Amino acid sequence: MKWFIIGVTVLLSLNVIGCGQSESRSSFDGVNAEFSDIDDKTAFMIALDDADVPHDDAYNIKVEQDGDNGIPVYDIEFETNYGDYDYEIAIENGAIVKADYEVDEQWLDRLGGNPVSVEEAKNIVLEKVPQASLDDIDIRRENADGRGRYEGRLFFNDMKYEFEIDPATGIIFDWNADLRR
Template identity: 70%
Template sequence: MDNAGVPEGDAFNIKNETDGDNGIPIYDIEFETEYGDYDFEIAIDGGRIVGADYEVDEEWLDALGGNPVSLEEAAAIVAGKVPGSSAADVTIWEESEDGRGRYEGELFFDGMKFEFEIDPQTGIIFDWNADLRD
């Protein structure tokens, strides 16, 4: 829950099952909050996150609070979620095609592909996807 930035008290319907992904034994952890659904795949050996998918409902962004961030600050937020990476590793751009503006981007690092959307008004990552790449 730390990686998703979710306080433990906000999570419910928590499920933890063992599974496999690309031959890697994993814990498949799912939980819900009032503001979104979260799914993580964590390697049983070593605890590395090898998959993640979550989305925060956009109507909750203002209620969750935060502070406005620049494109550069948003890149640093993403790098902070991926140990060993830096903001220079992040490809990020501004989108505003459907009303509320957002930053979108991706990061390829340590065999993983990360895709994200960040709300520039709050600095909250409201869409995050991470997949192990061959």
């Protein structure tokens, strides 16, 4: 397995998804649609967007072609001053096959945000998984460790999502998504 670093100059000159690449058909998300294979830079940008991380904040970036349950993926890792991020992005269509990140709880207050209710926390999850419904989300308030949090899970479209949201800022500080086939 060969790792390589993506430089900031490469990120600034990204091509549009699918330019000059072969088209294929996919039913990965349960819908037949036309997709183009994505490149490593596009996969990295999908991960940054999902994590809501500005590209200038990412460093120690590693991208590798790999596979997950027979699905060719880009395995992407990067760090920020406030957390570590790991993603698997399907090469065929850019779908997130796996995501795992944790934001350092000490950074939550520095990152800002506004207090949120349980219902608002559910809507934050729906922003990340817009096809799901509020009824699909199981969420509860936890205070066991002294710092409050909303913990929850969501099963949707062959994906299992587990998350923790800071009620003081509305920031998802622990997110795990995993394809279950």
